[in-house]
Amino acid sequence: TTPCDRPAPPTAGLSHDKWEIDHSELVLMEELGMGQFGVVRRGMWRGRIDTAVKMMKEGTMSEDDFIDEAKVMTKLQHQNLVQLYGVCSKHRPIYIVTEYMRHGSLFNYLRRTSPDQLGHAVLLDMCIQVCRGMAYLERHNYIHRDLAARNCLVGDENVVKVADFGLARYVLDDQYTSSGGSKFPIKWAPPEVLNFTRFSSKSDVWAFGVLMWEVFTCGKVPYGRMTNSEVVDKVLQREVLEKPKGCLNEIYNVMRACWGHKPEDRPSFRVLKDQLAVISQSVL
Numbered sequence: 001t002t003p004c005d006r007p008a009p010p011t012a013g014l015s016h017d018k019w020e021i022d023h024s025e026l027v028l029m030e031e032l033g034m035g036q037f038g039v040v041r042r043g044m045w046r047g048r049i050d051t052a053v054k055m056m057k058e059g060t061m062s063e064d065d066f067i068d069e070a071k072v073m074t075k076l077q078h079q080n081l082v083q084l085y086g087v088c089s090k091h092r093p094i095y096i097v098t099e100y101m102r103h104g105s106l107f108n109y110l111r112r113t114s115p116d117q118l119g120h121a122v123l124l125d126m127c128i129q130v131c132r133g134m135a136y137l138e139r140h141n142y143i144h145r146d147l148a149a150r151n152c153l154v155g156d157e158n159v160v161k162v163a164d165f166g167l168a169r170y171v172l173d174d175q176y177t178s179s180g181g182s183k184f185p186i187k188w189a190p191p192e193v194l195n196f197t198r199f200s201s202k203s204d205v206w207a208f209g210v211l212m213w214e215v216f217t218c219g220k221v222p223y224g225r226m227t228n229s230e231v232v233d234k235v236l237q238r239e240v241l242e243k244p245k246g247c248l249n250e251i252y253n254v255m256r257a258c259w260g261h262k263p264e265d266r267p268s269f270r271v272l273k274d275q276l277a278v279i280s281q282s283v284l
């Protein structure tokens with residue numbers, strides 16, 4: 001009998017775990033930039049699906065731990081999260097294959113897009129989209145650990161999605177992972193992270209407040225040219241970022257709520273989402 005008549009053996013498909021992508025199904029294209037783990041290129045998957053492919057540079061990532069985590073990450077699905085499609089882990093370098101976002105990072109998009117195209121309604125909507133993605137992660141007890149405009153991506157019609165959530169745990173470069181390191185995201189870190197590297201969804205909320213400041217300044221660098229140790233002193237002395245020029249008081253008040261000194265002083269993303277929706281409907 002032809003094989004298609006016989007029912008597939010129960011093990012069919014299990015050998016190829018569904019998060020495992022076959023190299024032969026990917027056609028690599030132009031470089032998109034350089035990340036924590038090395039080069040990222042655009043890729044075409046199965047002839048028609050636009051993807052971004054991170055090619056893991058040796059020694060940049062704890063690979064086995066990540067491959068275990070990839071199973072969990074592929075299950076995190078939301079319209080404001082950059083979707084992890086899967087990994088090519090059968091040989092080195094490992095590939096991480098995700099959804100492709102045409103306009104690149106939110107930070108660069110804010111800086112290169114003219115101000116008249118970025119009215120306050122658009123800026124607030126971008127913050128609301130990031131907040132929706134983060135509220136989904138919060139609901140799934142998933143901590144980003146490096147939320148910032150540089151780690152969000154922009155698609156068509158000003159769609160914004162949160163990217164690279166949870167990857168900070170797999171970076172091997174201790175200049176990035178230790179709070180004293182030159183690459184640690186000090187300007188997005190709350191007091192309990194500066195003092196004890198105690199990450200939580202409430203430390204993500206602090207970072208979200210800084211991301212809102214980045215958005216409403218159209219891509220300025222928080223605390224300007226201050227050194228990391230100057231920023232640490234300011235934050236521990238409860239000084240916060242100033243109101244962006246022209247920013248509505250209601251919107252700045254939300255940023256300041258995200259910068260509550262203690263984690264319990266800060267709202268959850270769930271509460272933030274509702275607060276931002278009210279502002280969006282009433283004043284804009």
Ligand SMILES: CN(C)c1ccc2c(c1)CCN(c1cccc(-c3cc(Nc4ccc(C(=O)N5CCOCC5)cn4)c(=O)n(C)c3)c1CO)C2=O
Nearest residue numbers: 032033034035036040052100101102103104146164167168
């Ligand atoms: C540990 N943490 C927090 C990490 C780990 C790795 C990475 C990051 C953080 C963030 C940076 N990063 C990284 C590096 C390189 C690419 C991507 C990256 C870039 C994309 N898209 C684009 C599209 C266009 C352009 C572009 O060149 N332009 C210029 C012309 O006008 C349009 C925009 C750039 N990127 C994209 O879709 N993904 C999914 C990832 C990403 C994001 O993924 C990483 O790979």
